[in-house]
Amino acid sequence: MSGSSRRDRDLRERAREVIPGGMYGHMSTALLPPEYPQFFSRAAGARIWDADGNPYIDYMCAFGPCLFGYGHAPVEEAVRGQLALGDIMTGPSEIMVDLAEAFVSMISHAQWAMFCKNGTDATTMALVVARAATGRSVILCARGSYHGSAPWCTPRPAGVLPSDRAGVTYFEYGDAESLEAAFRAHAGDVAGVFATPFRHETFADQSLPSREYALAARRLCDEYGALLIVDDVRAGFRLARDCSWSALGVQPDLSAWGKCIANGHPISALLGSNSARAGAERVFVTGSFWFSAAPMAAALAALREIRESSYLEDLIEAGEGLRKGLGALCAAHDFGVRQTGPAQMPQVIFEDDPDFRLGYAFAAECVKRGVYVHPYHNMFLSSAHKPEDVALTLEAMDWALSGVRARRSDLQPHPGVAARLGLR
């Protein structure tokens, strides 16, 4: 079943010459099994094709952006039409106003919108706006939560100074007492609290916060005069058609969005309530391409689809079908497995697998069989993942689990993972 990988190997060799490490960032395959291709040639619907032409049913959706699948016609038509009229210009298109109005009408807490490019732009704007709005310094973040790769938040601190994080203090996710202790330790100087919709760290089970915790976070922000910021860059629109914590009955002052809001076209957003408007008016933030019209046209088309289609129910159904099927297969093959997080953003971790050798072997077998899963990062479903794709996926997973079972005693951990997890 495994296809050729010669072209990918040649590309990696060329890339090592002209790109540091051969590749960088979240799409580097350095920590993945060697069977994973690094370069891709094509994408459509729920599928991607690697540089050698091998197809995969893709459970990463470009690490989130593809909410309706790749090349989704209504979004692509909007982009093509706008590119023909004008994309970047010496000012924004009127579409920017339409898009801000669409967000404000859909996201309960939002009374204004600002657009940018990266998720990190949106979270950094949230931090700066919270400080400008309150005249305070301290931002509270949950330890281990990812909010981007700027010096104040990147998870790998090479090249970062302690002063870059002088205004950031950490608490334990989901622990209201820890959050309250952080507030007390900086009484009168907490500008804002970052809240991740659910706990979605790599190499770890995912967990949803309790309603009590979310309500406590809101109450503490109100008591201490700080702004509550929901970082919905990763989870936005996969949990709800509103800000993710709206399902828990909690409205933030600011929310950061990105990834899927234009089904893969480059735009992110900071949404705010009037409690943060004056702060937002005082900061200076901008970017060369922030006001380009084509990604705004894509976002407008995507928001319409979010309002009017059953995309959310579809991707939950696909995720639940996959979860149920994989659970049954694991039981049949005598593997214990923990499937955590929302079914539409699943994390799959094997039991009794502290160095991930089982999970890695399973993922590698899936990839050989044309199913792109991830062994340590949460995955993403799209509404292009149809029941027949899930059925094909489960066939491949059945084959993969047989392979892993046969080789179980020969498996070795990935050297990078052992180092990463501090096991060696």
Place this chain on the structure above:
Amino acid sequence: MSGSSRRDRDLRERAREVIPGGMYGHMSTALLPPEYPQFFSRAAGARIWDADGNPYIDYMCAFGPCLFGYGHAPVEEAVRGQLALGDIMTGPSEIMVDLAEAFVSMISHAQWAMFCKNGTDATTMALVVARAATGRSVILCARGSYHGSAPWCTPRPAGVLPSDRAGVTYFEYGDAESLEAAFRAHAGDVAGVFATPFRHETFADQSLPSREYALAARRLCDEYGALLIVDDVRAGFRLARDCSWSALGVQPDLSAWGKCIANGHPISALLGSNSARAGAERVFVTGSFWFSAAPMAAALAALREIRESSYLEDLIEAGEGLRKGLGALCAAHDFGVRQTGPAQMPQVIFEDDPDFRLGYAFAAECVKRGVYVHPYHNMFLSSAHKPEDVALTLEAMDWALSGVRARRSDLQPHPGVAARLGLR
């Protein structure tokens, strides 16, 4: 000649409800004369159309990105072709390798490339890479030089903490003694020096650095073991087909690029020599859309055009035609004017005009006559600005100067400008 502006006014009113301040960032018209439209509907070649359908010959080129004019066919065809195949995927396209190789082959100092979205991403990566490469903290920047809008560099520090800039020290642009004093003050701890290709501050005459200054900056970096970083985001490819300081005989260790490298499509880059490679391999920087293929296809097509066409000579010719013509008109109308910076990135400031009332009146008259110039920011020419466009521009400017001369004694300064310049 002045067209309708009703739609623009309606849009501004709607925008004030849902966008902080009605608009933000470098494309806000808050500091421009009221005649300037905020919203645009279309762009082609050297022209933009505002939301009411009024056309302008555009001397901002979207604040730089449009190097060959809007909707340039070879670039747009590359984008359309790539969008049909795949844009964002679960990894980069092989085009990323082609693009890194193209940059390395064209930019003398570059031995590797990393791609990102904003100019600020590229300058921030340069800062982090310089610190990672040297194990030192201090970054030297020229006072008043713009390097982006992140907390470490944004020119308006609302929401910024002193600690965000704890590792940044300032010197006087073009003054080798001031630079050397900064090195001595932080002996052994300077990681890098930011160099702007030429001095292009707003509300000020532009100036080119001397060859001696550029050589001194390189020599000091070598003596003190720091990396030299050229911020070519704004000027790149408008001064040379190589890094801008190559014309002065100076090669940096790092250069930051953005704006025009894909003729308006969203991509920026950090290029580096091997002196910075190990540092670049250690940092963690990434973004949801950094590895999208369509903007890389656009950049590849733009780089080909940069290598193979006479775009650079064409835009210099257009700039020089405009400069010469405007100089003659000002003399004929008895206005003193300082035209500074490279002709292809011109700054026009009137003599005896400390509060810019003359410059603002001239710019407003030009806009009424269908020529979009800027009264306080350097402008940008593109290779789509043909001699006939320059001729039409000069006709409009003749008319504009007549108007300003007639109203000269009634002119008032823009209230925001007076405040900005500290005149009130």
